[in-house]
Amino acid sequence: MPTTATYTEPVLRRIDVTAPLVADGSAAGSDQIKIATEHVSIKYGEKVAVKDVTLTVQARSILALIGPSGSGKSTFLRCFNRMNDLIPGAKVQGQVCLDGENVTDQDVSVVELRRRVGMVFQRPNPFPMSIYENVAYGPRRRGMNGRRQLDELVETSLKRAALWDEVKDDLRRKSGLALSGGQQQRLCIARVLATEPEVILMDEPASALDPVSTLRIEELMRELREAYTIVIVTHNMQQAARVSDVTAFFTMADDRAGYLVEVGPTGRIFTRPTERLTEDYISGRFG
Amino acid sequence: MTATPSQTIGRPNGPKPSLKGKSSRGIILADRAATVVLWGTGVLVLTILGAIIVHFALAAWGVVTLNFVVSDPSETALGGVMPILWNSIYMLALTMLIAVPVGILGGIYMSEYAGENRLTNAIRFAEEAISSVPSIVVGLFGLILFVDDLHLGFTALGGALALTFFNLPLMTRLSEQALRAVPQDERSASLALGATKWQTIRHVVVPLAIPGLITGVILTAGRVFGEAAVLLFTSGIGTPPHYDFTNLDLTNPASPWSPFRPATTLSVYIWKLNSEGLGVFKNQIVDGSAAILISMVLIFNLGARFIGRVLSRRLTAA
Numbered sequence: 001m002p003t004t005a006t007y008t009e010p011v012l013r014r015i016d017v018t019a020p021l022v023a024d025g026s027a028a029g030s031d032q033i034k035i036a037t038e039h040v041s042i043k044y045g046e047k048v049a050v051k052d053v054t055l056t057v058q059a060r061s062i063l064a065l066i067g068p069s070g071s072g073k074s075t076f077l078r079c080f081n082r083m084n085d086l087i088p089g090a091k092v093q094g095q096v097c098l099d100g101e102n103v104t105d106q107d108v109s110v111v112e113l114r115r116r117v118g119m120v121f122q123r124p125n126p127f128p129m130s131i132y133e134n135v136a137y138g139p140r141r142r143g144m145n146g147r148r149q150l151d152e153l154v155e156t157s158l159k160r161a162a163l164w165d166e167v168k169d170d171l172r173r174k175s176g177l178a179l180s181g182g183q184q185q186r187l188c189i190a191r192v193l194a195t196e197p198e199v200i201l202m203d204e205p206a207s208a209l210d211p212v213s214t215l216r217i218e219e220l221m222r223e224l225r226e227a228y229t230i231v232i233v234t235h236n237m238q239q240a241a242r243v244s245d246v247t248a249f250f251t252m253a254d255d256r257a258g259y260l261v262e263v264g265p266t267g268r269i270f271t272r273p274t275e276r277l278t279e280d281y282i283s284g285r286f287g
Numbered sequence: 288m289t290a291t292p293s294q295t296i297g298r299p300n301g302p303k304p305s306l307k308g309k310s311s312r313g314i315i316l317a318d319r320a321a322t323v324v325l326w327g328t329g330v331l332v333l334t335i336l337g338a339i340i341v342h343f344a345l346a347a348w349g350v351v352t353l354n355f356v357v358s359d360p361s362e363t364a365l366g367g368v369m370p371i372l373w374n375s376i377y378m379l380a381l382t383m384l385i386a387v388p389v390g391i392l393g394g395i396y397m398s399e400y401a402g403e404n405r406l407t408n409a410i411r412f413a414e415e416a417i418s419s420v421p422s423i424v425v426g427l428f429g430l431i432l433f434v435d436d437l438h439l440g441f442t443a444l445g446g447a448l449a450l451t452f453f454n455l456p457l458m459t460r461l462s463e464q465a466l467r468a469v470p471q472d473e474r475s476a477s478l479a480l481g482a483t484k485w486q487t488i489r490h491v492v493v494p495l496a497i498p499g500l501i502t503g504v505i506l507t508a509g510r511v512f513g514e515a516a517v518l519l520f521t522s523g524i525g526t527p528p529h530y531d532f533t534n535l536d537l538t539n540p541a542s543p544w545s546p547f548r549p550a551t552t553l554s555v556y557i558w559k560l561n562s563e564g565l566g567v568f569k570n571q572i573v574d575g576s577a578a579i580l581i582s583m584v585l586i587f588n589l590g591a592r593f594i595g596r597v598l599s600r601r602l603t604a605a
Contacts, residue, residue: 083479088402115481125472127491138480141490188476195480 034059034199034229035080040094042075042084048257049075052094055248055263057199062221062230064240064266067250067281072258073233076250077201080231081117082110098199115142118192122204124184126176126191131158131167134176134187138195153194161190162220182213189220200224202232206239218243237282241270249278340581347578350571356579359529365568368576370527373543374443374550375583378522379511381447381546386454386507391493391500393455394462399488414456422516425453430520442540443550446522450511458507465499466492494602501595505588512584515554523549524559553580 035057042050050072057063065073075084082103084090095102103113115138126134135154136144144150154171158164163186167174176187185205192200202221206214221230221243234240240247247270248263262275273279350365358367401407429449433439469492477487493500527550530543540548551559557576560569 081479083475086475086478111481111483113481114479119479121472121476121479123472125476127473127476128495137477137490138482141477141480141482141486191476191480 032059033057034099035231036095036097036100037076037079038095038097040076040079040092040096042072042079042093043091044087045089048255050079051253051257051259053260055260057229057231058246059229060225060227061245062225062232062243064244064247065231065233065250066235066237066240066247067258067261068252069235070256070258071250071252073250074203075258077203077231077233078119079104080199080201081114081119082108083119085110115195116197117199117201118195118197119201120185120188120192120203120205123208124181124188126179126184126187128175128177130172131174131176131179131187132171135190135194137191142195157190157194158187160193160224161186162216162223163187163190180213182209182216185209185213185217186220189217189224193224197228199229199231202230204233204235207235214239237270241266249273249275249281251277251281343574343578343581346574350575351578355575360526360572362566365571368553368556368572368579370530370543371551371553371556371576372579372583373530374522374527375512375552375554375580377543378443378446378450378518378550378552379508379587381443382450382454382511383504383508385447385451386458387504389451390455390458390503390507391462393459394464394466394500394503395488395493397459397463398466399484399492411460414460417452417456418460420453422453422514425449426517426520428452429517433521439547441521441523441525441549442547443522444546446518446550447546449517449521450514453514453517454507454510457510458503461503461506462496462500465496465503468499469495490602494599497595497599497602501591505591508587508591509584512580512587513554515552515558518552518555519558522551522555524551524555525549526556527551553583 033056036055038054040050040053041048053076055063065077067073078084079092079096080098080103084092092104094104096104098113098117102108103117127137129137132154135157136150139150139153144153155164155168158167163183166183167179167187176184179187185208189200189205206217209217218239221232224230225245232240232244244266246263247266249261249269250258251261252258262269262273262278264274269278270282273282355365355367356372357369359369360366360371397407397410401410426449429445429452433445433448434441437445439445473491473495474487477491478484482490528541531541532543534542535544536542537545538547539545542548553576557573557580560566560573560576564573566572
């Protein structure tokens with residue numbers, strides 16, 4: 001029987017001791033629940049990919065979803081911005097609430113939802129357009145045309161994504177694809193920030209990057225945490241330990257359906273997990 | 288006694304074959320043969336194209352002059368092919384005006400909206416079936432439908448519509464393939480940024496598919512330039528009169544701009560002269576027309592590639 005864990009305590013400080021500590025639960029708005037899922041199950045046709053997941057995400061915190069391949073982490077992540085809609089036969093049951101509003105309702109505007117809940121993919125996927133056009137893509141699609149307005153938004157977004165200094169001289173000439181892998185991923189983050197989201201989903205955002213670029217992305221996530229709610233899927237447990245406030249551990253049941261084993265403050269999950277499965281996984285005995 | 292690991296996995300112990308041994312000669316020979324055959328095929332294709340161009344360049348030497356290009360055909364002298372060349376360009380423009388937008392929209396439907404079901408399988412089957420119908424049959428159908436039933440007579444419009452029947456399936460299929468080749472990642476990225484499906488198609492999928500779409504346009508256009516059978520029965524085979532380009536009345540069949548007039552194209556003209564022409568200069572005119580036709584095809588192909596490059600740069604990095 002899969003365990004259904006709920007976590008609503010204030011977030012703990014992260015456990016990375018080498019970086020300056022960030023204010024914990026006392027930070028503005030962090031007691032507020034940004035996302036709450038209730039009994040979420042996801043099926044692909046007959047196959048159950050995710051079974052009965054209930055958890056909450058605090059505003060301005062980072063939730064890491066960890067677990068072995070096939071445990072449904074990415075599938076679960078994609079129900080927050082309804083990307084599962086794109087997969088024929090995918091069906092989401094249960095409730096996924098963003099600020100109390102159920103996003104799985106049929107009459108929800110996915111366009112509006114995806115502006116509020118941005119997503120960064122595993123493989124950096126900038127459009128084959130100039131850096132400027134990559135960042136301006138989202139705002140342009142919702143009708144922003146003013147040159148000055150766009151310039152400003154592109155600049156702020158690139159600055160927030162810690163990419164501005166590296167690209168400011170050839171914003172319009174250089175293609176997004178001409179950047180290095182790490183820069184491309186930061187460009188993709190800037191592109192999401194330009195749509196002015198509240199939540200950012202990251203699906204293994206650093207798994208295709210070298211260690212230095214990975215660290216820069218992690219630093220960036222810690223900075224973005226001040227203003228955004230972040231949910232990250234990662235295979236890298238050190239990464240989860242370094243960046244996240246809360247960690248949720250998923251695994252696969254015997255029928256290959258993914259489910260949530262345990263969710264809690266990252267520090268506790270990595271030092272004193274309640275579940276045997278979690279302990280086995282984080283200590284490398286499984287997965 | 289158990290076997291030592293070196294005997295169960297990896298190379299057996301004992302004398303190793305020399306690296307310079309002859310044991311792999313057969314494999315190497317096959318490798319060399321493949322290289323030679325594949326290079327040979329490439330060279331053959333280039334040689335055929337080269338031979339055609341060189342043959343007609345030599346045959347048309349001294350025939351194709353500026354005068355040949357800009358004057359009307361003549362019964363007694365060498366004359367020229369101006370009205371016929373005009374008709375080829377006109378038919379191309381008219382057909383592409385119909386086939387390209389409809390073909391691309393059809394391709395978008397098939398690639399982005401239709402999915403896999405019985406309807407789309409039927410559409411794909413129809414695409415292939417129509418593409419392989421002999422063009423003379425399509426011409427006959429055009430004759431019955433446009434010339435007879437609709438009482439249009441031989442018209443450029445009838446010819447262009449018949450050519451569209453013939454070309455639309457190809458254009459649709461090639462557009463569909465070009466659009467499908469755009470990676471799913473690009474669509475996901477756009478949708479995840481809150482773009483609608485149409486915005487994603489308009490701003491990401493179509494711009495990225497442009498090189499493939501241009502290939503579709505070129506192959507479709509090639510069939511318009513080259514097609515004679517369809518046009519014999521639909522746009523007519525008569526030698527055109529002198530064209531007055533100042534007559535801009537589109538409804539007047541005397542205007543060279545009007546689609547409601549017969550329009551003999553270069554391919555049809557070549558076929559007609561070659562099979563039933565009697566004039567003294569018949570052969571020179573055929574060779575000259577063929578040379579002009581080839582040049583047009585080459586100019587069009589290169590031009591289309593160039594426009595495609597500019598377009599794709601404008602649409603993606605604007």
